[in-house]
Amino acid sequence: xPKDTTYSSEPFIYKSRGLSARPxxxxxxxxxxxxxxxxxxxxxxxxxxxxxxxxxxxEAIDFAARLCRADVLTELHVYAGAVHxxxxxxxxxxxxxxxxxxxxxxxxxxx
Numbered sequence: 344x345p346k347d348t349t350y351s352s353e354p355f356i357y358k359s360r361g362l363s364a365r366p367x368x369x370x371x372x373x374x375x376x377x378x379x380x381x382x383x384x385x386x387x388x389x390x391x392x393x394x395x396x397x398x399x400x401x402e403a404i405d406f407a408a409r410l411c412r413a414d415v416l417t418e419l420h421v422y423a424g425a426v427h428x429x430x431x432x433x434x435x436x437x438x439x440x441x442x443x444x445x446x447x448x449x450x451x452x453x454x
């Protein structure tokens with residue numbers, strides 16, 4: 344692949360190695376885990392969905408609150424009983440609801 348200023352495989356490799364080498368530390372770069380960024384102002388509108396049984400629930404809710412405080416248009420949906428990655432599971436009511444909510448939010452971004 345030709346090297347240019349818009350894409351290179353090196354950052355992806357760096358990020359992948361960085362995350363796998365330090366998954367539970369404060370050394371994960373903010374562009375790999377936006378919720379860990381110190382400065383959030385100027386970020387684009389953000390949709391966050393999380394389940395009440397998700398291991399990242401508190402971090403997601405805190406991130407949504409921080410985005411709101413930074414005046415970033417933010418929409419947070421919390422789904423009762425849903426676990427991490429619930430939207431990847433078989434078709435069920437909570438997955439259909441989450442898919443509808445995210446599709447609706449995305450459509451509103453283009454109005």
